[in-house]
Amino acid sequence: MTLSKNTWPSLPLSEWKDTYETLHRLTQIAGKIRIALEPLVNHWWNSTLYINSRGLTTSAMSYENIQFQIDFDFIDHFFIIQTSEGITRKIPLEPRPIAEMYKDIMYNLSDINIYVPLWTTPVEVSDRTPFEEDYKHASYDRKYVTHLWQILSQSSRILTEFRSRFIGKVSPVHFFWGAFDLAVTRFSGRSAPSHAGAPGLAKFVAIEAYSHEVSSCGFWPGGGDIDNPIYYSYTYPEPEGFKEFSIKPEEAYYDKRMGEFMLPYEVVRKAENPDKILLDFLESTYIAAATTANWDRNALERKPGIS
Incomplete structure (x- = not known):
């Protein structure tokens, strides 16, 4: 094919x-x-x-x-x-x-x-x-599975570039089959308060996942109240001032239901320079998290020009 x-x-x-x-x-x-x-x-x-x-x-x-x-x-x-x-x-x-x-x-x-x-x-x-x-779920449309794969591939490429700019503890760019999202997560190095859990997620799973402060971002095809694919970025625990922080691009917004910044995939797809638009979103939302939570950015970030 x-x-x-x-x-x-x-x-x-x-x-x-x-x-x-x-x-x-x-x-x-x-x-x-x-x-x-x-x-x-x-x-x-x-x-x-x-x-x-x-x-x-x-x-x-x-x-x-x-x-x-x-x-x-x-x-x-x-x-x-x-x-x-x-x-x-x-x-x-x-x-x-x-x-x-x-x-x-x-x-x-x-x-x-x-x-x-x-x-x-x-x-x-x-x-x-x-x-x-389960005999109910039995659909497979090759066209849209291929579309999903192409988006995951491009998103992984940009997330990998974003990941490379951080020298602190950082996750791989990986796909979580529970939520069905592609993600990369940066860590401040500090522990976090015990997570209260989330709908559809066992509390012990959430406690392990969020044992330390994070700034996490990725791609999600949508679902529930989100009716189309989005890029997202959130921090745990969420510090005061995070949701009001100025981010890029102008089409991005803070979703109170999800507690995350979101950027519609369509904005990236239709942009003249999709890579720049997505990296602007990832960088600005990370800066929002690191600034409002007072992360030690000098110790955690790779200096420009160093490869």
């Missing part, structure tokens, strides 16, 4: 909502396999997926004495299992119920002697039907 040359394609939520809900659950199956096998790394970094040259990957995971990984190929549209013993299994990504896909995935794993018991209830979604019982 040849990708469109439009590297910032449209992704209206209303046109791919059913596919989004199905794909969300498929990424959770892969993510739950990873979290079941990998040791805990601070802030649940052991659970995430990563951008690669064709889609998303778990990266290498250990099972007994072998390594294997799971990839989502969003160009040719396959769910791929590969092992260090040279075994490859491909399951087509196509309109099929989650229950059937889950059964197929687990069969292929067991057939190559990988047995991973999973908690099969999806998280951070309103319909929490277990994977093996």
